[in-house]
Structure formats: C-alpha cells, structure tokens
Amino acid sequence: MKREWEKPVLEVLDVNM
C-alpha cells in the first residue's frame, strides 16, 4: 500500500542562535 505523496519542502526555521 503506497502512501499519499507529500511534496518535500526544505523549511528554514527562524531561530536565532
């Protein structure tokens, strides 16, 4: 059973470090 496709997105998180 194949899973539903979810577009891969690279999310850059706004965390100050």
Added chain:
Amino acid sequence: MVKVDKLSINHLVTQREGNIVSDMGSEKVMLNIENGKYYNLGTTGGEMWELIAAPIAVNEVVTKIMTKYNVSKEQCEQEVLSFLAHMYEEKLVQVTTQK
C-alpha cells in the same frame, strides 16, 4: 572537486557533514553547525535524507521514493530535484558527477 552549478537527475548526492539531525514526530529537523540555521525537512524530505547517507544518483532516489509513494514519475522527479537543489544551495548536501 568540480563545482556543480545546477543539479540534474544524473548527479550523485550525499549528506554533508556538520549537521545534527533529530526526529520530531514523523518529521526530521536539522541544525547546521556551520551556519547556525535550523531546518525542517518534513516527512518526505526526512526519508530522502536517509537515502543519501551514501552517494546515490538523484534518479535512484526518485525510483526508491516512488516505491513508497503514490506519485507520478514526472512529479516525483521534479519535486525531488527541487528539494535537493535547495539543500545544495544551503550547503547541506554534496553533489558530484558520475564517473
């Protein structure tokens, strides 16, 4: 090493060192030590990250992803390439040409 300007389906990709990766639910999050940025790879992106632990051709990544997901080859190729190209821009992956 030759610098690759534009990622293509025949290039080899692999993880770059210097990232701390952690699972957060079904998603993967990552801290890049070099630039201090945090990234969320999501679920599909997290699976791709595991696939590129060793050098692998982009088209092989597409093939492996397609065995798990209900997606057309065209869409999968396009979106996997776009995701990996973004990772390459952020210097999270290393890209080489096949011999």
